[in-house]
Amino acid sequence: MSPQEIHDNLKAKFGDAILEAKLDALQPWIRVDDHRIKEICLFLHDEPTFQFDYLMCLSGIDYNNGTLGAVYHLSSMSHKHKIVLKATCPKDNPRIQSVSSVWGTANWHEREAYDMYGIVFDEHPDLRRILCPDDYPGFPLRKDFKVPEFYNGMKVPY
Amino acid sequence: MTESRVLPTNYVTKPEDLKTSSGRTLRTDEMIINMGPQHPSTHGVLRLEIVVDGEIIVDVIPHIGYLHRCFEKHAEHMTNYQQVIPYVDRMDYVSSMNNDLGYALAVERMLKIEVPERVEYIRVIMAELQRIASHLIAVGTFGIDSGAFTPFLYAFRDREFILDLFEMTCGARLLYNYVWVGGVSHDLPPTFIDKAKEFCKYFKPRLVDFNNLLTFNEIFVKRNAKVGVLPREVAINYACSGPMLRASGVDWDLRRDDPYSVYHKLEWDVVVGKGEVGTAGDCWDRHIVRMREMEQSVRIIEQALDAIPEGNVQAAIPKRIRPDHSEVYVRTETPRGELGFYVVSDGTASPYRVKARAPAFVNLSVLPEISRGAMLADLVLIVGSVDIVLGEVDR
Amino acid sequence: MKAVATYFGNIFNSLYTVAVGMKITFKHLFVPAVTLQYPDVKLKMPERARNRLYVNIDDCIGCDQCALACPVDCISIDTIKSTPDQDLGVTSTGHKKRLHVPKFDIDIAKCCYCGLCVYPCPTECIVMTDVYEFSEFDRHNLIYKFSRMTEGEIGEAKTKLKKAEEEAAAKKAATAAAAAAQPKPEPPKTP
């Protein structure tokens, strides 16, 4: 199923939730409304024609213009087709719906995105930092992140 | 945990049915054990918080991040795409050739570079040699987890052969910086081909010995059958990949299903776990899938060694890499599973965002699912069979 | 009946596989050892081995390519422009040397031995040797200083450079003043 058909089906089903799509890019992607991402992913996961049962990678990203984003790379093992979904949220109140109920792997990926970018995933079973220590100031991968001079009294930059 | 060795329910002692002779209920309690970052069998700095009732594990909470070296932050500060490769080496330091290949393919797809045929064959040979070396470590340490020390040393003795081959080609034994964007750093030395053939001939009987010593040993079989069973659906839902996925009976290998490099030209087959001993997807299956994958890798290497064409390996290496505004996600099959690189470029020479989807990170997230109800000694085997490398889990 | 069969099957299997395992380990009792006695017997390094860095400072033209290429920035180079009258000679590869290199430090403790600095060097003066035994007690000894210019030479090169710059500045000021003094020739006729 080519990305164009996937986009048309989604457009037909969800209409305004599909905000933007770039289908001629190296890897076509579709931007969706972050308040209905779970519903769309559930549809993509359960619909027999799509059957996107394999969430390859969920990565946080900082677009450096005041918005954060989460990029979902989905693929289907049976139909062997792939699609990229994007959800963006403002930097001051970054909230995206969690899809960990659809794919189990999203649990840890979302925790990493929260740990690195501060994107809060609603209804995530156990959203806490996964890589950095729990009391680490700030979110390291944001473009405007300054390495703290001292961390718990230890001098950081050597 | 469906059809695994389901313990009889009365095995897990419930407080209300334990009475002392005087009729007073015996107070039992669960114990929380810290299989801490420093433990002989956590394969690195992984901390498992285990809630244990006697020997039976009630719940496991993995804590990771002790080896977090912010690979993604480093990648964003490099002045060109070539400099990220030494960092990609250090992500999964046990199979760094495969990491380089994954990253190089991602950047090449973004720059739309076509590498010469000889480079493709060299990359396949190196990736498969590294797969054998990495599986040898996984299989050797799995033997130690189950209590047999000697197979580990046999595995490492064979691995030395491969490290010599690597050192002869690119000068380093563990972290190579050999596969570059658009080619490889050095061409094969003249003696490489027959030395590699000699290794293939030497290695096959060694595998048979290893299997007889460890894999088919009844104690090892009884310790691993029906332990840590990962059913098909849970494996796909948790996006496990590599030997973990194939051991659960899913016939999925990126070298064949999402083809890259020249794997489609070589003829080899994907090893899938069938549950010969216990149920499909248990620790023994993951072990035997790795063992048989090594045999397949030797087959691939032999074919590639015969079919390697001539050519200049540095022809397609771009002098200055400055991709336009684009992003790409390319995935390759490393010994632990699907290693994906999501590379975003903003037109400048340094990458805007490099996200590494590490297979061990994802495979580890399924650990709590498969180890509830197992015994403490089983947990050690389950962690060993998942074959995690903490450099990749923590990045 | 099947349970009895598996019961005895298990026992036979155990004894058989244990015996097979023991046979293999017994065979290995007589296989000669593969390990080397390290300090007495050393492994021969292949000629492409990448271990300690060495810089042939005479060939270095101070172009800073290696410092740029290093992913961990462990190479730090200072250069002083040489005045036209000084002749710094030619490197073995025929490059004209125009810069003094008073400071060429490699912090080998930070180096990750990736070898990215060796390729861009135009005069191939930085190479990776196969010496791997160079541990130190003090970390600061791991900062290798390759430049051989003494304090005196550095001071002298600096003063010469300053003098040359002052002359150049003075000359430029003089020509600028002269240009301002002459009336501007009339602009060329526009087509």
Next chain:
Amino acid sequence: MNPTLESLIITVLLSALPLVFILVYALVTLYLEMKVAAHIQDRVAYMRTGWHGVLQPFADILKLLQKEDTIPAAADRFLFILAPYIVFVGTYAAFAIIPFTDAYIGSNIHLGVFFLIGVSSLVVIGILMGGWASNNKWSIFGAIRSAAQMISYEIPTALAVLIVVMITGSLNLQEITKFQDGGIQNWILFGGPLPLLTKLLLLPFTLLTFLILFTASLAEVNRTPFDLPEAESELVQGFNTEYSGMRFAMFYLAEYANMFVVSAVAVALFLGGWSSPFGEFMSGPVWGAFWLIGKAMVFIFLQIWIRWTLPRLRVDQLMYTSWKVLMPFLFVCLFAVGLILVLTV
């Protein structure tokens, strides 16, 4: 001097003799284990401490002696300090009934083997004390496991011994060895000095009993594949995680001494202790000790060889083997041997 004082000194001297033997034997076995393990794994063990590492056992012992033996802060000090010595006492007491030669035996009591089984359960108490006292979760795991393992493997040992006692008719190891004196054909392993018909009938059962006794003794000594109490990969070091220095050396020594006790008892019961396999040739007081120790060392080599080949069992499999495999077979052997002896002798 009055006779009681005199006999007291003699008994003290006599009992000190095995202690000297244990120390020498421990050094030899340490070296043997190191070398056999190395050559099995295609490597050479220490080559620098003395010729081919001969002085390495001394170096190990010296290291352990001068190492600081820490006591965990929240440990139960008294039990923590006492545990290794209880374990060693449990092992050392067993030396009393091993007949080194027909002249020399620690104490020629008539309850020899019965005393052995009683005393070897002291080791369990010592390990439990060590595990509990070091206030460490891993040690408690190791201790509880070793208690379960030792108890459930003492029964097969007792049954196997019972079969031999049934054949020889006496509990005293000296009598059992004398019963088997006179060449290899008289060994109980091959049916003992009984008429040919009974020997042939007895042969399969005594062989099976010997195999079971050896397996049970492996578990008694916590050696692979039954080394769960100190399973390195799971329980860090099991019950002796918190021990270091002299106390750890005591545990270590006790384990090696226990290895010898178990091998010597198996040899004395089945392979004719100090009697030489060639009947009259090469037999006599000095040769007797040589034969006993030689045969025991063969079994110690076997234990070391097994240790570096086999993986480890899990606790429930350990119980399964003891209760559901070893014991049924032993009951069958017991019944069969009894039947044969009644019918034919």
